[in-house]
Amino acid sequence: MKRIKLMVNGIPGNMAVNAAEHALRDERFELMPWSFTGPEITESEYVIAGLAIRLTRPDTRDQIIADIKRSEGAFITADYTHPSAVNANAEFYCRNSLPFVMGTTGGDRKRLSETVKGSDISAVIAPNMAKQIVGFQAMMEYAADTFPGLFEGYSLEIKESHQKGKADTSGTAKSMVQYFNKMGISFSENDIVKERDPEIQKSVWGIPEDCLKGHGWHTYTLVSQDKSLKFEFTHNINGRDAYARGTLDAAVFLSKKAAEGIKGKVYSMTDVLKGK
Amino acid sequence: MKRIKLMVNGIPGNMAVNAAEHALRDERFELMPWSFTGPEITESEYVIAGLAIRLTRPDTRDQIIADIKRSEGAFITADYTHPSAVNANAEFYCRNSLPFVMGTTGGDRKRLSETVKGSDISAVIAPNMAKQIVGFQAMMEYAADTFPGLFEGYSLEIKESHQKGKADTSGTAKSMVQYFNKMGISFSENDIVKERDPEIQKSVWGIPEDCLKGHGWHTYTLVSQDKSLKFEFTHNINGRDAYARGTLDAAVFLSKKAAEGIKGKVYSMTDVLKGK
DSSP states (O other): OOOEEEEEETTTSHHHHHHHHHHHTOTTEEEOSEEEOOTTOOOSEEEETTEEEEEEOHHHHHHHHHHHHHHHOSOEEEEOOOGGGHHHHHHHHHHTTOOEEEOOOOSOHHHHHHHHHTSSSOEEEOSOOOHHHHHHHHHHHHHHHHSTTTTTTOEEEEEEEEOTTOOSOOHHHHHHHHHHHHTTOOOOGGGOEEEOOHHHHHHTSOOOGGGTTSEEEEEEEEEOTTSOEEEEEEEEEESSHHHHHHHHHHHHHHHHHHHTTOOSOEEOHHHHHHTO | OOOEEEEEETTTSHHHHHHHHHHHTOTTEEEOSEEEOOTTOOOSEEEETTEEEEEEOHHHHHHHHHHHHHHHOSOEEEEOOOGGGHHHHHHHHHHTTOOEEEOOOOSOHHHHHHHHHTSSSOEEEOSOOOHHHHHHHHHHHHHHHHSTTTTTTOEEEEEEEEOTTOOSOOHHHHHHHHHHHHTTOOOOGGGOEEEOOHHHHHHTSOOOGGGTTSEEEEEEEEEOTTSOEEEEEEEEEESSHHHHHHHHHHHHHHHHHHHTTOOSOEEOHHHHHHTO
């Protein structure tokens, strides 16, 4: 079987490096020695397991992309960059016909989808790449669609903790808010309690020391009006391996869709999970 | 609108009394002054809010049922009796063409369904009548059907606590086991950790004193093979009001089905929730 060529953008960011490391160890992939990175990055190269990855900042990527496409042919892009770069990156990928997996959260998500829909490529866009978490999100979406108003009169608390560097509120938590709204609960994204302080994460949340630099813990607590019923859903993820594994599965899925010539379509991780 | 006549069997059991009390306060219902009860019950009458309910033991119910049917016409039966009585009661209801809501857990559930399917009545059968818990169960069933193997390699722990008098393992927890099995986890009903000791419930679980006599707390904990992902789902219910409310909604649903002449059909609380 031919290996899928994969470019991981956002190196030397932690998540991009982790995804690239997984791709290097995965027989389904050939990791490409290029990565588009942020304007603040001063290194021009990053070495992963002996492979030198050339880092290209936004101001020069337009010059280099034609060369890359000419020499590499078709490939899949995985984006683990920064919320502020999401839309510009997507527009760049679409303009250059690069099917992409968007693992970066934030940005204008509606515009992101529209950019893909108006282009001649397809993309997998998901605020969370960990398959079991995506399965849990799909459960909540199903409940919201099937039983609207199920939790009418309930109060809701959403708490999430991520590593200090994560700029925005958890995309997973935000996507849950809309499902809870459909199920009858008045709650806004701004009500999400966000923890980024490593000291509190350690002492109050009990997050292991070695995971302070990479974790995503979420708890949703629902209490009925008369306080007689309580529901609590928790998903805690330590490290980044589960995301990296999911990203690669998404890339395999997207590679098939690209080979089938499917254009302008936005896929979710639920589509990847179902394999359809 | 004509009130639905409702007979609640299992009085003076706590759950039956609670359901009867709710029916008395609910304009949709007329509570009937009869209740079929267990052979161990010595009282012949139980008074709820001024209404004397006549208690009938199994050995004499065959004599009285023809009279009740003659004088009352069509009615709905709600069964909150004992696991050991489930199948004999269902056979009695079917033999006498009494559509019923089975709120009692335990017994031979397969035979229970078959009894209804071979009869000329329909029934709502659900191990749990609390609507939000049923919604949560439906979510898990959806995930099991849509994403089989989602939690492959995960370990599972199920813990449940109920009031001291509850004889069997939680029916809700048991129904969850099959969903987790479908999602790739090897787990048997016997692995469910069952708590019935009020002292431990109070000191270890933190269950409020006034709920020790009526509660249903459940926690499902899933941990990935590499321990980097943890999912935890909890549903805690104090008292019996949520079950009683659900039972009455099920009775309304079943009454409509009976009026439509639907026979031999087993409905779940999910059907009741969807209203279809």
